[in-house]
Amino acid sequence: MSVAGEVIVRAPAIDHRPWWRGRLVQCASVVALMYVAYRVWNLQYPWPAWLEWNSLGGYLDNFQVWLSDSRNAANPSFVFSIFNGFSSFLEHLVTWLNTLLLDLTWVGTTAAFVLIELRFGGARAALGVLAAFASFALMGLWEPSMETLALMLAAVGLSLLVGVPMGVLAGRSDRFLRAITPVLDAAQIVPAFAYLLPVVILFSVGPAAAVITTMIYAVPPAVRITALGIRGVAKNTVEAAEALGSTERQVLTKVQMPLARRMLLLGVNQTILFALSMVVIAGLIGGGGLGAVVTNGLYSNPALAILAGFAIVIMAIALDRGTEAIADRTDPVRRHLTDAKRRRLRLLTLATAFAIVTIVAVSRSLGAGTLYGGRTAQDWLLAQVQSALDYVQNPSAFLFSVTEPAGNFLIEHVLLPLQQFLVETPWLVTLAGLTAIAFVLSGLRPALTTFAMLASIGVLGMWEPAMDTLSQVLVATLITVTIGFALGVWAAESRIVSRVLRPVNDVLQTLPQLVYIIPFVYLMPVSIVPGIVASVLYAFPVVERLVERGVRDVAPDAVEAAGAFGATRRQTLVKVKVPLAGDAIMLGVNQGIIMVLAVVVIGGLVGSGGLGYLVAQGLQRGEFGLGVIASLAILALGIALDRVTQGTRRARKVGDER
Amino acid sequence: MSKRLASGLGAVLALAAVFAVWVVGSAAAGKAACGTVVLNEQAWAGSTANTYVAKYVLEKNFGCTVKVTQITEIPVYQAMASGKVDAVLEDWQHVAQYKQFVTKQKTVVLVGSNGLQGHIGWFIPKYLLKQYPQFKTWKGLKGKETVFKSPESGSQGMFLGGDPSYEQKDTQLIQALGLNFKHVTVGAEPAEVARFTQTIKQHKPVIFYWWTPQYLNKNLDLAEVKLPARFKGCQHDASAGGNVKQYRCAYATYPLEKLFSKKFATSGSPAVSFLRKWRWPSNVDQNYVANLIAGQHMDPAKAAETWIKAHPAFVKTWLGK
Numbered sequence: 001m002s003v004a005g006e007v008i009v010r011a012p013a014i015d016h017r018p019w020w021r022g023r024l025v026q027c028a029s030v031v032a033l034m035y036v037a038y039r040v041w042n043l044q045y046p047w048p049a050w051l052e053w054n055s056l057g058g059y060l061d062n063f064q065v066w067l068s069d070s071r072n073a074a075n076p077s078f079v080f081s082i083f084n085g086f087s088s089f090l091e092h093l094v095t096w097l098n099t100l101l102l103d104l105t106w107v108g109t110t111a112a113f114v115l116i117e118l119r120f121g122g123a124r125a126a127l128g129v130l131a132a133f134a135s136f137a138l139m140g141l142w143e144p145s146m147e148t149l150a151l152m153l154a155a156v157g158l159s160l161l162v163g164v165p166m167g168v169l170a171g172r173s174d175r176f177l178r179a180i181t182p183v184l185d186a187a188q189i190v191p192a193f194a195y196l197l198p199v200v201i202l203f204s205v206g207p208a209a210a211v212i213t214t215m216i217y218a219v220p221p222a223v224r225i226t227a228l229g230i231r232g233v234a235k236n237t238v239e240a241a242e243a244l245g246s247t248e249r250q251v252l253t254k255v256q257m258p259l260a261r262r263m264l265l266l267g268v269n270q271t272i273l274f275a276l277s278m279v280v281i282a283g284l285i286g287g288g289g290l291g292a293v294v295t296n297g298l299y300s301n302p303a304l305a306i307l308a309g310f311a312i313v314i315m316a317i318a319l320d321r322g323t324e325a326i327a328d329r330t331d332p333v334r335r336h337l338t339d340a341k342r343r344r345l346r347l348l349t350l351a352t353a354f355a356i357v358t359i360v361a362v363s364r365s366l367g368a369g370t371l372y373g374g375r376t377a378q379d380w381l382l383a384q385v386q387s388a389l390d391y392v393q394n395p396s397a398f399l400f401s402v403t404e405p406a407g408n409f410l411i412e413h414v415l416l417p418l419q420q421f422l423v424e425t426p427w428l429v430t431l432a433g434l435t436a437i438a439f440v441l442s443g444l445r446p447a448l449t450t451f452a453m454l455a456s457i458g459v460l461g462m463w464e465p466a467m468d469t470l471s472q473v474l475v476a477t478l479i480t481v482t483i484g485f486a487l488g489v490w491a492a493e494s495r496i497v498s499r500v501l502r503p504v505n506d507v508l509q510t511l512p513q514l515v516y517i518i519p520f521v522y523l524m525p526v527s528i529v530p531g532i533v534a535s536v537l538y539a540f541p542v543v544e545r546l547v548e549r550g551v552r553d554v555a556p557d558a559v560e561a562a563g564a565f566g567a568t569r570r571q572t573l574v575k576v577k578v579p580l581a582g583d584a585i586m587l588g589v590n591q592g593i594i595m596v597l598a599v600v601v602i603g604g605l606v607g608s609g610g611l612g613y614l615v616a617q618g619l620q621r622g623e624f625g626l627g628v629i630a631s632l633a634i635l636a637l638g639i640a641l642d643r644v645t646q647g648t649r650r651a652r653k654v655g656d657e658r
Numbered sequence: 659m660s661k662r663l664a665s666g667l668g669a670v671l672a673l674a675a676v677f678a679v680w681v682v683g684s685a686a687a688g689k690a691a692c693g694t695v696v697l698n699e700q701a702w703a704g705s706t707a708n709t710y711v712a713k714y715v716l717e718k719n720f721g722c723t724v725k726v727t728q729i730t731e732i733p734v735y736q737a738m739a740s741g742k743v744d745a746v747l748e749d750w751q752h753v754a755q756y757k758q759f760v761t762k763q764k765t766v767v768l769v770g771s772n773g774l775q776g777h778i779g780w781f782i783p784k785y786l787l788k789q790y791p792q793f794k795t796w797k798g799l800k801g802k803e804t805v806f807k808s809p810e811s812g813s814q815g816m817f818l819g820g821d822p823s824y825e826q827k828d829t830q831l832i833q834a835l836g837l838n839f840k841h842v843t844v845g846a847e848p849a850e851v852a853r854f855t856q857t858i859k860q861h862k863p864v865i866f867y868w869w870t871p872q873y874l875n876k877n878l879d880l881a882e883v884k885l886p887a888r889f890k891g892c893q894h895d896a897s898a899g900g901n902v903k904q905y906r907c908a909y910a911t912y913p914l915e916k917l918f919s920k921k922f923a924t925s926g927s928p929a930v931s932f933l934r935k936w937r938w939p940s941n942v943d944q945n946y947v948a949n950l951i952a953g954q955h956m957d958p959a960k961a962a963e964t965w966i967k968a969h970p971a972f973v974k975t976w977l978g979k
């Protein structure tokens with residue numbers, strides 16, 4: 001094609017499509033057709049039994065039984081001894097850390113962490129660490145906190161040890177990234193409930209199984225964000241280093257890693273938060289600690305469960321800010337040491353070590369380990385939380401007179417109709433309609449994926465619960481993306497908002513959902529709504545973070561150029577920043593979907609039914625096959641939704657280039 | 659990482675290692691008579707009551723060191739099989755697990771009832787019986803289902819289903835009895851409690867899957883709806899599949915079992931013979947302790963002590979004196 005021809009066919013800045021070719025209009029007409037079919041034939045054509053493959057569950061159950069039988073046989077196969085070795089290594093590591101933390105006494109442990117932070121992270125960060133440890137003691141949760149801290153130090157450390165090298169590899173090799181992405185998706189979406197049983201069979205219960213389960217969930221963000229960071233290093237910088245004769249290793253350690261430092265830190269932050277969000281699940285298989293306090297508290301002392309939940313949050317924030325401060329202070333770019341300074345720092349290190357030893361020795365000899373009571377503050381705190389709970393649980397309170405009708409309205413007029421629509425429409429119509437919508441939104445390949453995923457859900461015998469879950473996931477994702485996008489843009493524009501949101505996000509990402517969602521059930525005693533609230537609150541922080549980072553990282557020259565043309569602040573935001581941050585925003589949407597799906601099981605535990613309920617049933621009643629199949633259906637929904645949204649990003653890009 | 663940082667961390671780690679040796683040394687000098695017994699406590703308050711009552715006696719009378727783990731119901735079988743947990747003091751008839759671990763693998767041992775009778779059924783608040791005395795049996799529900807109507811049940815009555823971890827067959831039962839109920843899954847036990855207590859506080863009608871023993875029953879004043887009598891071959895869990903007709907009967911009442919790991923059962927520890935004899939006099943006693951723990955938020959150890967101090971005669975039967 002000639003250059004001149006290309007100029008002529010270039011599309012105008014705004015694409016003038018006839019109204020009936022608009023994506024929204026086309027989607028709406030597909031939905032309208034589906035609705036007609038729903039009104040005419042509702043419930044007459046459920047997924048046909050002859051299209052179901054029912055034996056998979058049996059096979060999976062048999063596999064689980066076989067695994068357990070051969071594991072517990074008198075002379076187990078030598079393969080298991082590999083797992084034994086690994087699990088006893090982890091168990092020793094965690095137990096050793098735990099005994100260490102407890103035997104240093106509460107004064108000693110606190111002093112050790114605070115002084116180390118003071119030496120390497122600065123006074124502000126040290127104050128934060130001190131506050132965190134003091135709060136564990138004041139809440140009367142010292143021992144469970146140390147148990148969880150030991151578990152998390154091991155899990156986070158190992159996750160980074162595994163995740164960062166994998167991320168580096170994925171950052172440097174496209175093929176490796178492509179190979180590993182589906183595994184990462186699966187690790188994040190498949191609920192832990194589905195693989196707890198095999199993990200327990202292979203690694204037995206206790207700290208080892210808890211660490212493994214935590215790692216499965218916490219490694220993916222480490223890999224993803226590290227890879228993103230390595231890839232984000234400008235190509236010409238790498239080429240310049242290569243031209244100067246750097247070896248491959250030098251390019252990595254001297255150029256790529258240092259330049260990706262900020263992204264790597266975000267990776268550490270997300271790994272910590274993801275790991276801490278697994279504390280409760282780890283508690284179910286012998287992780288103990290705060291997780292067990294939360295689970296038992298939900299049944300017999302909700303106020304205590306809430307307190308323990310906040311201890312988890314405090315630990316997450318302290319770990320995150322602590323490592324961040326250390327990384328900042330030791331950043332080689334920002335500190336220039338003279339020999340004198342260096343000597344002084346070395347002395348300070350020695351002084352710190354000496355101070356820790358002295359404090360530990362003194363407090364041990366005074367018996368501070370046994371002296372510690374801390375109960376009074378716990379009683380007071382519990383009373384405060386309890387009085388809030390009493391208000392929430394009182395149906396004659398004012399709040400209830402608002403929330404109950406709101407919940408009833410939502411369920412009666414929004415959620416149930418949508419659920420019925422997706423569940424009761426003839427299966428062929430739903431299958432064709434959803435595929436058509438995928439096609440309209442993002443093209444042929446995502447449409448084919450959607451079709452394949454929905455069809456396999458049907459074949460697995462999960463059509464009805466999956467449509468039920470899909471209706472909830474759609475609503476939750478819509479709310480998540482709306483809130484996350486709005487807050488993200490706002491936070492990118494305003495430092496104050498950003499500063500307020502960060503701790504809020506940390507809380508929402510690590511506070512165990514059941515801790516706040518069960519009290520919420522008292523306020524809105526209906527199905528489905530609490531589950532949606534839980535998934536929105538868990539998922540929007542990630543969207544917010546990615547959108548904020550994306551909008552903020554828009555190249556300053558583009559913004560300045562817009563300013564030079566006299567664009568108002570609003571115009572700059574709407575016409576320049578948001579469109580240029582498109583990639584980060586779409587990544588946010590994707591992560592939002594994944595996070596919504598990651599808490600489907602929590603929904604099942606507070607009345608959302610659908611796939612989440614089946615997964616919970618699978619673990620808690622020993623129906624392994626059922627749990628795995630329902631999880632596969634969740635994964636299939638995730639893959640379909642992910643491809644469609646990623647496809648819209650690609651479709652839009654193609655449109656831009658045209 | 660800089661050299662200074664490394665040397666600093668090195669110093670701290672070296673100190674840590676010294677402490678670790680000290681720790682291990684001091685831990686070795688413990689008691690040896692009974693050794694350590696690992697009891698598993700499950701999430702519900704009744705299980706906490708069992709565990710702490712047994713723990714109190716094991717520690718006071720046998721000098722055992724009792725470790726309490728909190729592992730959820732199904733994985734705990736694997737924990738017993740690998741010898742990490744010694745005993746579970748309340749198991750609600752996990753028949754499939756009995757088959758696998760007790761009969762086939764012989765890694766877990768059934769050691770009889772803990773003295774409690776577990777019973778599942780359909781419950782309503784007692785105040786409803788004043789207006790509708792016919793709700794005493796399921797037949798009285800027929801035609802009156804709309805009393806239990808809610809915004810999410812449409813034109814039907816709403817039936818609140820149970821926790822996903824408990825056995826249930828309510829969907830099948832509703833169908834087999836020809837009742838016009840919509841079965842709503844409310845999720846885990848605490849969520850179910852939230853749902854029906856809010857309704858009961860407002861004196862509204864509600865019908866739900868529930869069971870005894872449960873400490874809340876003490877304060878809730880519930881009545882059970884009588885379901886059709888049990889017959890031979892009558893199923894009590896939906897996982898059995900098949901025709902709904904074979905579900906047309908009440909849930910069974912069965913003893914709650916104690917389980918030992920094989921390793922513990924054959925260890926010859928004095929704790930074994932005690933835990934074999936250990937059992938509650940009745941459901942009332944466990945409810946009493948569980949209510950102290952969950953209803954009044956008393957420390958579990960103290961709640962256990964309160965009951966034990968009040969029942970010295972019964973404790974003697976556990977000790978075989």
